[in-house]
Every structure is written in structure tokens, then in C-alpha cells.
Amino acid sequence: MESVGVLMPVPMSPYLEQELERRFNLLKLWTAPEKAEFLKAHSGAIRAVIGNAGNGADVGLIEALPELEIIASFSVGIDKVDLDKCREKGIRVTNTPDVLTDDVADLAIGLALAVLRRLCEADGYVRSGEWKNGDYNLTTKFTGKTVGIIGLGRIGQAVAKRAEAFSCPIAYYSRTEKPDLQYKYYPSVVELASNCDILVVVCPLTQETRHIINREVIDALGPMGILINIGRGPHVDESELVSALLEGRLGGAGLDVYENEPDVPEQLFQLENVVLLPHVGSDTVETDTAMADLVIGNLEAHFLNKPLLTPVV
């Protein structure tokens, strides 16, 4: 398989790169001075593309690579891959579900605790020496707060399980109700937002879920409510979120994703009721390895004509 050309658009994981280089002809797009020329020069050889949360394959890229057979994404979300085009052209698409479920769910709860209990702000309060001048403010209890989950898939259910250990009542919105789960279902996101204290976004990004968190939802969540986004930046109307936070219409936010990463709206930097993370949902060594192994496993299966491990298309 060493002659198989595999295109990697950006650095993602040193371990993944190393394992790909061992097996394939890895072509690193980010090292090319002229990307378009690089693609043209190698278009005959590229049979696979490695995607991630920020990079997939749109129509332009797919058309530029006539030998493309498979897109293996180093992520579970594949909103940047044109799935219809792939289906049309018979291109396979794989992702990395399950292996990152726990890490992302862990982070959702970590963000909720950090926002409610002001962990980052209080840490800064100590480091700056201000504690000598007086106690920090009261913060907000987490145990017992109602957690509303948008998208009750693998990660959503893992978030629910953790929140339940804090005696948090669980409510959710999903495309369809899940009757075998004992959680309260709301048929609309606005109703869910009106009835919870902490709203967690954890559904796939599609055309329907883009800006699912809009002004109406934010206002329903309200000045005591907290938004946690561990899904995709475009789930949230970011400019509405920023105004709501600046005006005090929303109680707080814990964000791991943004509409235009790595750009983060700087007006949020002055706020103490916001925690901002640089898209680290699945960034643990163990999960990085497991995700990379899944990408490699899918590619090997494809080129050996075996069934794919985690196909999406």
C-alpha cells in the first residue's frame, strides 16, 4: 500500500502522521507553498483524504481528485464532508465514533462546573494576589440543577449519565423521542431551554441544526441559564450569544467550539461567567491514539477490500 497517495490537509496528530507514513505515501498539504499546484501535481496519486473537525472535502476538492476513493475523518462530526457528492461518486466516508464519547462528555461536565463555580476566575483571583484583600464571591451550586441536552446520541447519553450522578434532572430535545430513556422530552429547543438551567449542545451539525441556538433559545434559557457547546461552533448564532452575554440576558457559557476557529470573539475575554477552551473535546493521548488507529484501520480495510470499521457512507 506504500504507493497509495493519502492527502492530509493540516497537522492533526503526530502519532497519526507517523502511522500513515509507515503504510502509505502521505502527502502533507500544509507543507506545500502553493496548495492548488500541489493538488494538481498529485491528483493522479491521491486515493484517500484524511479529514478532521475543521477540514473535510467539499465539491471543489472532490472534483480536483479524480482517483479519490475514501475520506477517513479524524473526528466523529463530518459536517465538512459533502456526503451527497460522495454518495453520488461512490466515495466512502468514515469517522471515529465511540472512542471519543467519554472524553467529550467529561469535558461538558467540566465546563459546567468551571462556569457555575467560577473555577478559572477564582484561580486567577488567587494568582493575582487578590485573595489577600477579601473572599471571592459566592458561586452557583451545580448539584441538582436541571440539565437540558440537545441531541441524545452517544455523547448526549454519556453527558446525562454523568449529570445524573450530581442528582441533576435530565431533559432533552432530539429529532425523535426516545421512549426507553427515562428523561423528560421536549418537542422544541425553546421549550427545553425554558425548562432547564444548563443547556448542552451535543447533536451533529447539519443544515437543520445550524444556529439551533438562536436569540429565541438564548432568551428562553435566560439570565440564570448556562449554555455549554461541545458540538460545533455553527450550532450557535455566535453574535447573538456574545450580545446576550454582554447584556446579561444569558447567565453564562462554557464553549469548546466556535464558528470560525481558532478565532474567538474577543468581547468574551472580559467576562467572568464564560469559560473558553481551544477545541480540546477529544484531546487526550489515549483517545488520540484510538482515533488514529480507527482511521488507519478504516483505510487498511478499504484498500484490502474488507468491510469498513466505521462507515458513514
Add this chain to the structure above:
Amino acid sequence: MAQDNDNHTESQLPQVLVLRQPGCWTMLESNYSHKFNFLKAWDSPLPQDQFLAGHAGSVQALLSSSIGPPITANILGMLPSLKVIVTTSAGLDHVDLPKCRERGVVVASAPKVHTHDVADLAVGLFLDVMRKISAGDRYVRDRLWASRGEFSLVSKIGGKRVGIVGLGNIGLEVAKKLEAFGCSILYNSRKEKPFVPYPFYSSICELAFNSDALIICCALTAETHHLINNKVLLALGRDGIIVNVGRGAIIDEKEMVQCLVKGEIGGAGLDVFENEPQVPKELFPLDNVVLSPHNGPCTPEYFMDLCELVAGNLAAFFSNRPLLSPALDK
């Protein structure tokens, strides 16, 4: 005779001596001044000793807190009529308990009011250190994400072995909460607990050796002072982290700081320190340390519940009923 509360004069209300304002004072005073006559020692121009000599001769009840002056044999000696001490803390390390026993002074504490808030903070600090949440937030606010690119990889929480030191109310809550994250729980306590499903380690060093993280949830006593010493920290090891929501003096702070600076342990989440609000400044540049200004119980819900319990204990005492939360003789 009219039973209208508004007609009670101050002298008819039972007297409660308060040496220094506890954290919940504002809420306590505004909600319960119509029930108790609070004798506020800090409000007097007289130094404390003189105030007590002049005004506290017939006081039967004392309200104390862990931030107030310690209730020493000396202070007890100046309160000849004292029968009950109601403290706003779960911890009793600030009260001379043997002297109280000798004098027949009963003590009521607040053992469970803050259980969830302190346990939540322990879990929050653990998650923060493990997943570098505060460090990541600083990375974004310092505008390093755009310039330096991806933040660092950390280690997964699921499967980590968490050693809980002190399996009381708080320790048990921490255990239950962390199990939901896929952690396995082990513990050390004064005595093995017969009905808990977690493995017990009688040696704190062995607990540390077999743990990826230690969470300190025990009380400060003579036995637990500097329980976590250099030997225990080295047993915890280079990748091990320590979280303390108990009392600062349970850990040999100087040793811990050295271990962190030299990389002999992997990180720490600390809500308490040996000499608050002093915090060793060697910790400030470290990204694997999360610092908290003794915020364990600090939510409004906690303060409301606490005031209710304190007032409830005082009311029980003054109407000859059993205290709601008597501190058990240990």
C-alpha cells in the same frame, strides 16, 4: 399575654454570643434577629477579653465558625454559664473539644450542609487539573490558539484510579460522582467502612502508590496533620495529581510545592492552604495547578441551608429539645 413576635423586647430573646462574623452572618442576622439576641463581640470598642468579662457572664450559647477566633480553654474559661457551642463548619479543629467535654458544653456542627458543594468543587478541581480547563481558558484569552495552534494533549479521565482520603459524607459523594466518569475508587479512612464497595487501604502510602489521583476529604486532626508528606507524594508519582478540599495542614505544603516545581507529582487542585489567604507563589507559574480561594461551600443555597440549621440548633437548645446536629464524640 400577646404572643406577637413584634412585641418581644431584646432582653426577652435568648442571648447568643458571636465573637466574629461568620461567613453567613448577613443572612443569619437579617433572618433571625427577631428570634435571638446576638451579642456581637466584634462590634464593641472593648478588646475581646474585657467584653467577655463585662457582658458574657450569663451567656449560655456561643456561635462560632472556622474563621472566627479558635474556642480555646482560655475563652471557655471566661464563659462560666456556657452550655452550647453552635459552629457553622463541619470541621471542629478550631474548638477545644476535650475542655468542652470536661465542662459539659455540648457542640453542634454543620456536617452535611455543604457536602454537595464541597464534593462538586473536588470533582471540578479534579476535572480542571486533568483536562487543563483553566490552563486552556488562559491559552484562549492570551490569544495563543491562533498563534501557537493546538493546545496540549492530556490524559483520559476514564479508567483512572482515584484514592479518596477520608470516606465521610464528602468523600462518599466524591466517590459516587467520579464513578460516573469511569474512575475506580479506592480509599483510606480511620476505619474500614463495612458496606462500601471500594477497596480499603490502611496505609496512606499504599493508597497513593495505587492511585492516579488522591482527593483529600478528611477532617484535620492531630493524626491527619501533614498526613500527606514527602513519602506519600513520591508514592503518588510523576503522573499523579492531588486535590485538597479538606484543610491545608493535612498536606505538608512546603514538600508538595517542591514536588510540583520539580515535577515529582503531576499536578494539584487546591481549595485550602496551610496559611490562608497566603498561597506559595512558586505555584503561580505552574499550568498543572488549579488554585481556589477556599470556595468549597460558597453558594447562596449553602448559606440558606446553613442559616436554617444554625438557627434550628439554637432554637432546639433554648427549648430543651435535642440538638439537630450534635457533634459526635470521636
